Amino acid sequence: MNTRITEHPILGEQQTGTLVTFTCDGKELQGYEGEPIAAALKAADVMVHRYTKKDHKPRGIFCAIGRCTDCVMIVDGQPNVRTCVTPLKAGMKVQTQYGVSDKPFEEQ
Structure with missing residues (x-):
């Protein structure tokens, strides 16, 4: 099954x-x-982008237009970095975030 996002509501057809x-x-x-980083992650079956600090709940793509902070x-x-509207570049280092801190999830 292909899970790649091919059309974005704001960025248009990819x-x-x-x-x-x-x-x-x-x-x-x-x-x-x-393509948006979030689209590349979804195509690779990566659905969790961050965890909330208070309840440690997973978050991922929600609005997909850069308005919320779930991604x-x-x-x-x-x-x-809002991954739903940030273009992917070769060699990027992307890390799951914890809350709104600069610490990756694994460091918490």
């Missing part, structure tokens, strides 16, 4: 670009350059 490699929590994955992750060391 064109398939160059296949690139990036990491998520140390695991090497592939996606298409320029925020640490990208190349920068916390709170």
Whole structure:
């Protein structure tokens, strides 16, 4: 089953670009350059982007238009990056975030 997002409500139809490699929590994955990071993660069956600090609940894609904070992750060391609207680039280091801190989930 193909789980790749091919049309985004704000960004429009996604064109398939160059296949690139990036990491998520140390695991090497592939996606298409320029597609939202969240789309590449969903295609790789990665659905949890962060955990809430108070209740430790998993969060992932919710609004998919950059309005909420459910899909925020640490990208190349920068916390709170909205992955649903941030384009994927080759070599990106993406990490599951804990709350709204700059600490990856595994460090909590």
